[in-house]
Amino acid sequence: MTDKQIITTPISNEDISNLKIGDVIYLTGMLATCRDDGHRRVVESNRFPDFDLKGMSILHAGPIVKTIPGAGYEMISIGPTTSRRMEAYESEFIEKTGVKIVIGKGGMGAKTAAACKAFNALHCVFPGGCAVTAATEVEEIVGLEWADFGMPEAFWIMRVKNFGPLIVSIDTKGHNLFELNKIEFEKKKELALKNLLPHVHYSHG
Amino acid sequence: MPHKKLESIISSLLEVTAIKLPTDVYASLQKMRAEETQTLACELYSCIFDNLDKAELLHRPLCQDTGVLQFFIRAGAHFPHLDILEESIFTATKLATESVPLRHNTVECFTEKNTGNNTGKLSPWIEWEIIPGDDLHIDVYMAGGGCSLPGRSKVLMPLEGYEGVAKFVFDTIVDWGVNACPPLVVGVGIGTCAATAAILSKKALLRKVGSVNANPQAADMERMIKEGLDSIGIGPLGLTGTKSVQCVNIEFAGHHPATLAVGVTVGCWATRRGSIDISADLASYAITSHS
Ligand code: SF4
Numbered sequence: 001m002t003d004k005q006i007i008t009t010p011i012s013n014e015d016i017s018n019l020k021i022g023d024v025i026y027l028t029g030m031l032a033t034c035r036d037d038g039h040r041r042v043v044e045s046n047r048f049p050d051f052d053l054k055g056m057s058i059l060h061a062g063p064i065v066k067t068i069p070g071a072g073y074e075m076i077s078i079g080p081t082t083s084r085r086m087e088a089y090e091s092e093f094i095e096k097t098g099v100k101i102v103i104g105k106g107g108m109g110a111k112t113a114a115a116c117k118a119f120n121a122l123h124c125v126f127p128g129g130c131a132v133t134a135a136t137e138v139e140e141i142v143g144l145e146w147a148d149f150g151m152p153e154a155f156w157i158m159r160v161k162n163f164g165p166l167i168v169s170i171d172t173k174g175h176n177l178f179e180l181n182k183i184e185f186e187k188k189k190e191l192a193l194k195n196l197l198p199h200v201h202y203s204h205g
Numbered sequence: 206m207p208h209k210k211l212e213s214i215i216s217s218l219l220e221v222t223a224i225k226l227p228t229d230v231y232a233s234l235q236k237m238r239a240e241e242t243q244t245l246a247c248e249l250y251s252c253i254f255d256n257l258d259k260a261e262l263l264h265r266p267l268c269q270d271t272g273v274l275q276f277f278i279r280a281g282a283h284f285p286h287l288d289i290l291e292e293s294i295f296t297a298t299k300l301a302t303e304s305v306p307l308r309h310n311t312v313e314c315f316t317e318k319n320t321g322n323n324t325g326k327l328s329p330w331i332e333w334e335i336i337p338g339d340d341l342h343i344d345v346y347m348a349g350g351g352c353s354l355p356g357r358s359k360v361l362m363p364l365e366g367y368e369g370v371a372k373f374v375f376d377t378i379v380d381w382g383v384n385a386c387p388p389l390v391v392g393v394g395i396g397t398c399a400a401t402a403a404i405l406s407k408k409a410l411l412r413k414v415g416s417v418n419a420n421p422q423a424a425d426m427e428r429m430i431k432e433g434l435d436s437i438g439i440g441p442l443g444l445t446g447t448k449s450v451q452c453v454n455i456e457f458a459g460h461h462p463a464t465l466a467v468g469v470t471v472g473c474w475a476t477r478r479g480s481i482d483i484s485a486d487l488a489s490y491a492i493t494s495h496s
Binding site: 022024061062063064066076077078079081082083084105106107125127128129130131132133134135136150151152153165167177178181182184185186188189191192193195196197199200201202203 | 245248249252253255256259260263265266267268269270271306307308309310312318319321350351354366367368370371372375376379383384385386422425426429430433434436437438439441442443444445473474475
């Protein structure tokens, strides 16, 4: 790919307001991991990480990190986790933190789409499972917070370069790629079943 | 020292399984990539293969979620080290967690604390089968979170028939499969109760991609469900494409006339399973899942 569309943190509203669902972007700058426990802590307990998320991006991910004695941490493997698990909390999380890009895998629901529209944010997907590629796009782990959650759930702060491909799944207008796909999938499922069912009537006769 | 020997054999199986895809899954993804025509889907297949290359080159787990480990043992009734096998599996798991490294996944129930070494109560999970002979066969499966989420089983009324079974599979895949890193390996189990249908669906997942069911009707149903799912065009990572799944495998058991239970378990594009044959004296072993 020749003309990679690169978004750099801190992210302004203008940087992302023209992006549409299905667009492919790459991220350069600061990215923090935050998943189930981190979302619960922010939303339910109103506790925030020291690292200010305003204009930044988060990744729904639980990485494998190696501790290098005396030299910090090395990112071994990091890939997105299922975003749908965070659906109940994400809209409030976006509102409270001012985060601009939420990255994960699979789609998110109507509540998150509404928050993306209201607060000018994006949900993007990184190709699930491509965790070594992602790790090689992490330049450095610059911080660790909430280590009490354990390795996968902790809040790892990373500097990344050309992190992607990221496919925009919810844009700042609130359009939702996965929801639209789902409608198509449902239609095709009904058709497929209609064709299939007459052929699987196995019985004693 | 049979302990040490078994531990190191099993931990080397875990290492290969975390870093490389089994030969059949790799070949099936290559085929799907070659047959894909949509632009974004082609790009996503490129990401997948680029990631597989990097994992092998850097000798790292190909997906960060190395799962909770599940072992399916077929042990010869005369295999001489049955008494230490379970302990060896637990130790090997701890060793591999450090050395590969594997992600710390296992959390204990109720305290919800991560044990930090991938062992815990009944974790790794072990299924036993005793077979004639004196050697040992182990299949290990790395049950990732994302790909375990869609799994479910249900007891149908018999009159819902195989139509009900097919519908249950389609609903499960379209509702939840999209987020489980497709193209999926779909395991379907049919039996008497929720538990047997579920375990059979897991065993179906352990069958090779591309293997044909010995029962002709089951083989037909596998093919037809696969074609139907493919026509939905879920594509790699659920972002649409020309196909949906790597395969549909069905395993089944004679069932009660008043019930027809169905279970679905899926594996992601990164279906990591490893198989090994170990001789009775532990002097030789062969990893049969990977070339
Ligand atoms: S579903 Fe599979 S490929 Fe995707 S993140 Fe989970 S384990 Fe990895």
